[in-house]
Amino acid sequence: MLKAIVPSIICLSLAGAALASDVTYRKDIHPLWNARCSACHGAKSPYLGDFLENTDTYKKMMKGPRMDTYADLIIFVGWPDTGAIMRRLDDGKNTKDGKPGNMYQYLGATDEERQKNFGVFKAWVGEEAWTHKRWDAKGDMPGVTKDELAKMKVKY
Template sequence: MGKNLASVLAAAVTGLVMAGTAASEVTYRDHVRPLWEAKCAACHGAESPYLGEFEEDQERYKRELKGPRMDTHADLIFFVAWPDTGALMRRLDDGSNTTDGKPGNMYEHLGETETQRQRNLAVFKAWVGGDDAWIMKRPGEITKEELDRFRLAY
């Protein structure tokens, strides 16, 4: 599939998902948590190390197929707002927000097909606060105004 067709398809899928969730706010409990359990929990669940522990021995945890723990609302917020600002966005992005067009290293795990990945990405984006809040800046780069865009409803 050509890149232009893929982009059109992605926009259409995102629009459909957003239209379906616009009537009700996207929440961690009702939307993100079930998606996270299906796509992320195997590597980022309760058996995984917290961020600091992961950073101390990344190679070991990568061999064990374990990433930093993200099994609660509070833990997941670490990777959106602080202390690892923008990590969730950088890892899950489809490449449409990068200068090189390269997707994040976890994008492929959002689904088996591009349609599934785009649909699931749209849920995460809506939870964060939409395209305006999908900010991939690192800690120390993000402004107070940008932080205020995050929604992250429980």
């Protein structure tokens, strides 16, 4: 009996790892984003440049920068706002002070749901690519490297 169970457990573990590597924007991120993020970052939200020019105005309107397409969302992962998704959605386990990012709370109604959805975003970007670094150094944080950018998965 045990001999039959062990291979099944191994297969399930490998299948789980394969699923994590197969996270795509279309299949996983876009539906999750629609459910959890679109109210503030949808098609009626400003593009990043407009948001940065009028941040206070848009914040009063409960609007963040637009992220309703793959191309718009990638801006906040790779460039020009490198690492913004990672800094804002992080659960705090990747920060010096242990504080989650300011958007982590919106990933779900319970901590279990937030952790699950956080895991989907993290798998999409890539475990090894999950960085809080920006394009250019800021404070004591160095800028992102070419090698770190190359680890990003962000499959469409």
